[in-house]
Amino acid sequence: MFIDKVKLELKAGNGGDGLVAFRREKYVPLGGPAGGDGGDGGSVIFVVDTNKSTLLDLRYTKFIRAKDGEKGKTKRMHGESAEDVLVKVPLGTIVRDLKTNEVIADLCDKDGRAIICQGGKGGLGNYHFASGRNSAPEYAKMGQMGEERKVEVELKLLADVGLVGFPSVGKSTFLNMVSKARPEIADYHFTTLRPYLGLVQNPDGFSFVCADLPGLIEGAAQGKGLGHEFLRHIERCRVILHIVDMGSEEGRDPLDDFKIINEELGAYDQELLKRPMVIVANKMDLAGADENLRRFKKAHPDLEVFETMTMAGEGLQAVLYRVEELLKKTPSFALIQKEENTVKRYTYTKKEDEFRIVNEGGHNWRVEGDKIKRIFENADLKSEEGIYRFARILKNMKVDQKLREAGCQDGDSVYIEDYGFVFEEDI
Numbered sequence: 001m002f003i004d005k006v007k008l009e010l011k012a013g014n015g016g017d018g019l020v021a022f023r024r025e026k027y028v029p030l031g032g033p034a035g036g037d038g039g040d041g042g043s044v045i046f047v048v049d050t051n052k053s054t055l056l057d058l059r060y061t062k063f064i065r066a067k068d069g070e071k072g073k074t075k076r077m078h079g080e081s082a083e084d085v086l087v088k089v090p091l092g093t094i095v096r097d098l099k100t101n102e103v104i105a106d107l108c109d110k111d112g113r114a115i116i117c118q119g120g121k122g123g124l125g126n127y128h129f130a131s132g133r134n135s136a137p138e139y140a141k142m143g144q145m146g147e148e149r150k151v152e153v154e155l156k157l158l159a160d161v162g163l164v165g166f167p168s169v170g171k172s173t174f175l176n177m178v179s180k181a182r183p184e185i186a187d188y189h190f191t192t193l194r195p196y197l198g199l200v201q202n203p204d205g206f207s208f209v210c211a212d213l214p215g216l217i218e219g220a221a222q223g224k225g226l227g228h229e230f231l232r233h234i235e236r237c238r239v240i241l242h243i244v245d246m247g248s249e250e251g252r253d254p255l256d257d258f259k260i261i262n263e264e265l266g267a268y269d270q271e272l273l274k275r276p277m278v279i280v281a282n283k284m285d286l287a288g289a290d291e292n293l294r295r296f297k298k299a300h301p302d303l304e305v306f307e308t309m310t311m312a313g314e315g316l317q318a319v320l321y322r323v324e325e326l327l328k329k330t331p332s333f334a335l336i337q338k339e340e341n342t343v344k345r346y347t348y349t350k351k352e353d354e355f356r357i358v359n360e361g362g363h364n365w366r367v368e369g370d371k372i373k374r375i376f377e378n379a380d381l382k383s384e385e386g387i388y389r390f391a392r393i394l395k396n397m398k399v400d401q402k403l404r405e406a407g408c409q410d411g412d413s414v415y416i417e418d419y420g421f422v423f424e425e426d427i
């Protein structure tokens with residue numbers, strides 16, 4: 001079975017803590033603060049590798065972790081930053097956050113790269129905090145936590161052209177003939193179980209990617225056969241190549257086949273019917289094919305039909321030139337489809353909500369929000385100086401004022417994450 005969806009747990013490295021240290025030099029009785037900064041944690045970055053066409057490599061991977069940054073060192077030396085972990089994925093990979101269902105990366109160009117989990121920044125060493133008031137700060141910043149998330153990685157095939165039609169009409173034979181792709185060919189239904197991509201090059205040098213897709217049957221859009229799972233791969237194809245068994249090898253009427261497939265495409269997504277379509281009348285070598293074609297043309301006088309014998313490689317070049325013409329005048333589609341339009345793109349510069357105050361009742365209050373959380377994670381609440389500093393930041397952010405406005409009184413408990421303190425005017 002074609003594996004084009006995998007779930008992964010990712011964790012970027014934490015930043016190394018800044019160091020509290022003092023210079024100790026010969027003949028210098030009191031050295032200044034000299035604790036170095038922590039190194040940055042490694043990020044987990046997805047990179048497009050055009051040599052890959054499946055997510056198979058990730059199939060047995062559950063966790064991907066980047067290493068933590070090193071702690072700061074003495075003599076103001078930086079701890080070493082950890083290396084980023086690069087995860088190679090095929091072009092057309094989409095990464096979705098499982099918790100929010102947000103699409104956080106849509107790797108749709110060949111140089112695509114996306115930081116999926118940002119490594120934590122290293123904390124500052126104590127030498128940064130020396131001031132006139134305190135020339136020997138016993139305080140350094142802790143490294144930030146690296147991001148972690150559970151994601152679903154999905155590959156949407158990026159084909160310019162998609163081959164559609166009933167099973168056994170000759171789709172795989174077509175791709176075998178026109179490209180180096182070698183999907184299996186056989187006379188039973190659903191020979192092709194997963195999409196195959198082939199690069200087609202016309203004699204004039206124009207090239208495009210053609211996808212051989214599993215056969216569709218009536219009811220595919222409701223999940224019958226294998227069609228449903230793969231209909232979504234057609235979403236991104238700019239041109240549809242619709243192959244009809246004009247020889248009626250299996251006894252079905254090609255006119256019905258054509259109608260049913262179009263209905264299935266429309267049932268899946270009306271937009272698909274607006275795509276340019278090239279109609280291929282295949283198996284023209286079989287008895288009865290000419291008569292069927294005559295009826296077909298009569299029923300669809302306005303449609304252009306290409307006659308082929310894919311097995312013998314006949315009539316294919318004309319089809320490929322027609323595809324080229326259509327591709328040249330059909331723009332690429334947006335990669336994120338309309339049902340995902342409401343989805344926000346993930347950016348690291350997105351505005352953080354500063355904070356919210358929640359009255360938990362019984363004189364207990366909670367302050368929460370992205371920014372508060374980040375400041376909290378960065379604070380060193382083990383030292384008095386760190387606590388003082390933290391309180392000052394909250395005050396600058398007007399957290400005190402907002403608490404009071406919300407009704408918080410002296411002596412009430414205020415919680416930030418798992419840290420609680422007593423509310424008092426001007427601590």
Ligand SMILES: Nc1nc2c(ncn2[C@@H]2O[C@H](COP(=O)(O)OP(=O)(O)OP(=O)(O)O)[C@@H](O)[C@H]2O)c(=O)[nH]1
Nearest residue numbers: 167168169170171172173186190191192215309310
């Ligand atoms: N007579 C005749 N048979 C053909 C022609 N093209 C393909 N076939 C035969 O049709 C059968 C099915 O071909 P495939 O290419 O596997 O068909 P498919 O559409 O990929 O089928 P699925 O993968 O099952 O959806 C094979 O036995 C082919 O040899 C043709 O032009 N003439």
Ligand SMILES: [Mg+2]
Nearest residue numbers: 171172191192
């Ligand atoms: Mg096939």
